[in-house]
Amino acid sequence: MAKKIKLADVAEAVGVSAITVSRVLRKPELVSESVRLRVTEAVARLGYVPDPAARALASARTDVLGVLIPSVTNNVFSSVLRGIYNRVEGLPFNIQLGNTRYSVLEEERLLDVFLRQRPSGLIVSGIDQSARSKALLRQADCPIVQIMEIGDDPVDMMVGLSHRDAAGAAIRHLQARGYRRIAFLGARMDPRTRSRLVGYEQVMKEIGLLDERLIVTTPRASTVTLGCELLIELLSRTTEVDAVFCNNDDLAIGVLFECQRRRISVPDDFGICGFNDLEMMAVANPPLTSVRTNREEMGRRAIEMLIARIAGEPIDEPVVDLGFEIVARHSTAGLRPREARRRP
Amino acid sequence: MAKKIKLADVAEAVGVSAITVSRVLRKPELVSESVRLRVTEAVARLGYVPDPAARALASARTDVLGVLIPSVTNNVFSSVLRGIYNRVEGLPFNIQLGNTRYSVLEEERLLDVFLRQRPSGLIVSGIDQSARSKALLRQADCPIVQIMEIGDDPVDMMVGLSHRDAAGAAIRHLQARGYRRIAFLGARMDPRTRSRLVGYEQVMKEIGLLDERLIVTTPRASTVTLGCELLIELLSRTTEVDAVFCNNDDLAIGVLFECQRRRISVPDDFGICGFNDLEMMAVANPPLTSVRTNREEMGRRAIEMLIARIAGEPIDEPVVDLGFEIVARHSTAGLRPREARRRP
DNA sequence: TTGTTAAATGATAGCGCTGTCATTTGTCAA
DNA sequence: TTGACAAATGACAGCGCTATCATTTAACAA
Structure with missing residues (x-):
């Protein structure tokens, strides 16, 4: 220089x-x-x-929009990030990404680091921040958007969806297609996954089909391989299963591969439903049903809410529910008649 | 506050x-x-x-390690990032991520933004920066690591692998397993993909099997869906194909799904080889051969090189070749005897 | 004791910018 | 012409820290 x-x-x-x-x-x-x-x-x-440092020191402000996400590996957050980056393009802001790695402590630390820089705005993932994090956020003098989920008690603004409702809708879809013994496969078990489990349990209870043996979870990060393993674990517990609701699409793909190996016919003998509707679901064999979430729009909206507030505009809707959509594909087309069916 | x-x-x-x-x-x-x-x-x-701004202004230095990657969506970079974040944990540095979105202009802009902050170190992806970017990098007064590829002319330090050699090795593997009409499917066509194409062409020419019709590429970003589409495109050009080298694993999975749909038997009638060896390759049905690259280690090593230089230690190996490994799985086990084979 | 050197601490002057208020210039009605 | 007010520009201080050099104190040999 x-x-x-x-x-x-x-x-x-x-x-x-x-x-x-x-x-x-x-x-x-x-x-x-x-x-x-x-x-x-x-x-x-x-x-x-x-010089950004001199500017920041003199004006007590930076052009930084901080984004805290729990994982850079997870496809879900990649999509959100794409929405964020696309929306912010051309605007006089810089995205600063923080990776909390699903750790509350790391989130607190990064929040501290970020806030000390006096960002113009902040996007944080989830609504279950620790008490200390929430206190930091409430004291912050910049607009804040919590993304991924929605709840009653926004720190400032929120954009997301009800994972409980989304899971519930998926179960009702499976039920409508004639599946009865519907299992739940969950990995990572972060707050979103837990909400989905709650939705699953609620609906299963309502329709009188809840059976604890059908719920298989692990704290391990979700992968395709893990999908295979969880299915194996499930089948070792009980063979009385005719469908599975996977907590995300990686697991669902793994389950599909394992079914192919075991010659379990999807959807004739076994229904599969994923979550998030990643691009690959539509071209799997058979195409897999999934719950579409509007991740890219979530990122875009979060940025829009921030810049509106930075511009001093009033926000008429501080909590935005982006909803979801059950994308029904062949993998949940329904069981074939009982007499012709072979149980897994 | x-x-x-x-x-x-x-x-x-x-x-x-x-x-x-x-x-x-x-x-x-x-x-x-x-x-x-x-x-x-x-x-x-x-x-x-x-206050980081005051500190930066007074000392003309920050604790920022800048990382420029072309995509946050691509699994390859997610792995690199994981290596970076893991290695930097506990050290007094903060990662600042920049997303160039495969755009030279955006890379120049971000480089400018980053360098103005006087980072402690910088990691950039690839070795084909624009002349302007290279000039900026050479003038920068912080250590710099170029990752993903290696070459003769490091701006400062490099850690990566030869994509040309890796692709060449994959082709030789397919050849050794008896495949002859080996196609190349490539998406995005970034510098790494181009290097792989060069490696493919070199080896195919060497073994006298090069045929332009077997090369199918597109500038579109690689997805599983695109894998299906490229296979369809390939087969519409010529049915004289008995294997495919996919430029990354998303494409390979797509090809596999399409083969399943078309009842093309893998590996009996058709071999599939991917690139990167994503986790899902091992559990696909059949398990897919791929070229393993040490992405997480690449991130880790890049950080280590930076901190060594920041600490003033001499670097005895400024260009690190992390190599690759052909992970042979069932998808390239070899064609079944010709008389029993059904051409796709 | 004295001188010499190292260790510990401090005074001062910025780093490059912006907030605040003051001043100058221009405009126009009375 | 004058005064009132707005528009345009500037002077100055200071944001919170660190680099640099100066000073004080401690330690110890001669």
Whole structure:
């Protein structure tokens, strides 16, 4: 960075004061056109770029939008991030990503790191922050959006969906298609997964089909391999199963592969429903039913809510429910007549 | 942030000067034990945390390690990021992630944004930066690691592998298993994919099997769905194909699903080889051969190289080749005898 | 005791920008 | 012409920290 150009250098070149150059950059409408043009030209000619640290120190503000997510590996968050990055493109903000790795402590630490930088806005994942995190968030003097889930008690704003309702709807779909012994496969067991389990249990109880043996969960991170393993575990507990609701699509794909290996016919003998509707679900063999969540839009909306608030606009809807959609595909087309069916 | 505690407040509470408190925090060995203890106690009691902007302005340095990757959606980079985050845990650095979205312009812009913050180190993806980007990198006064690929002309340090060699090895593997009409499916066509294509072409020419009709590429981002589509495109060009080298595992999974649908038997009639060896390859049906790359280690090593250089240690190996491994699975077990085979 | 050196601490001056208020210039009605 | 007010520009201080150099204190040999 050969000898850094600073505000004063530009000011000297143009023959105005430093503060005028600063104004041209930040509030050009306060400066006369002739001066503005000369300054703009000099900025370009000298290649001046403001120092973010000095700016932050002087103004107690940065152009940073902080985003805290629990995982960079998980496809779900990739989609949200895509929505965020696409929406913020062209705006004078910079995304700063924090990876909490599903750790409450790491979330608290990162929140601390982020808030100390005085971001323009913050996006955090989930609604179950620790008491300490919530306190930090409430004290923060920037707009905040909690994403992924919705609840009654937003720190500031929220955009997400009810995972409990989404899971419930998936179970009702399976039931409507004639499946009865519907299992639940869950990995990671983060708050979202737990909500889905609650939804599953509620509906299964309502329709009188709840059986604890059908619920298989693990704290391990969800993978395709884990889908195979959980299915094996499930079948070792009971062969009285005719469908499975997988807590996400990786598991569902794993279950499908394992079914193929075991010559369990999907959907004739066994229904499979995933969650999130990743792109691959539609082209699996057979195509797999899943619960579509609007992840990219979630990211986009979160950014829009932030910039609206930064611009001082009133938010008429601080909690946005993006809903979900059961995308029914062949994997839950229904069991074939009992007499012709072979139990797994 | 109720009334921010600053260095001077701590200094006053302890009865020392501000600079002493600063020293306790940054170079405790310069301060006597008694003072150090009193200061540490006061820092904890008052909940003091340094202001990063002030620190950056005064010291012309930040604790930021910048990471530029072309995609947050791509599993390959997720793994690298995991390696990075794991290795940096517990160290006094913060990862700042930039998403270039495979855009040269965006990479230049982000490089500018990042360098202006005077990071402690920088990780950039690939070795084909634009001339402007390379100039920026060479002028930067922090250590830099280029990851993913290796080449002769490192800006500073490199850790990656030869994608050309990896692809070549995959083709030789297919050849050794008896496949002859080996196709190449490529999406995105970023520099890494192009290198693999070069490796493919080289080896195919060497063994006298090169046929342009067997090469199907697209600039679209790679997905499972695209794998299906590319296979369909390939088969519409020529049915004289007995294996496919997919440029990444998403495509390979798509190809597998499409083969299942078309009742093309893998590996009896058709071999499939992927690239990257994502977790799901091992549990697909049949399990899919792939080229394993050490992505997590790549992230880890990149961080280690940075911190070694930050600590002033000499780097004896500025270009690290992490290599690759052909993980042979059932999907490339070989064709069944010709008389019994049914062409796709 | 004195001088010499190292260890510990402090005073001072910014880092590069922006907030605040003051001043100058321009505009227009009376 | 004058005064009133808005528009345009500037002076100055300071954001919270650290680099640099100066000073004080401690330690110890001569």
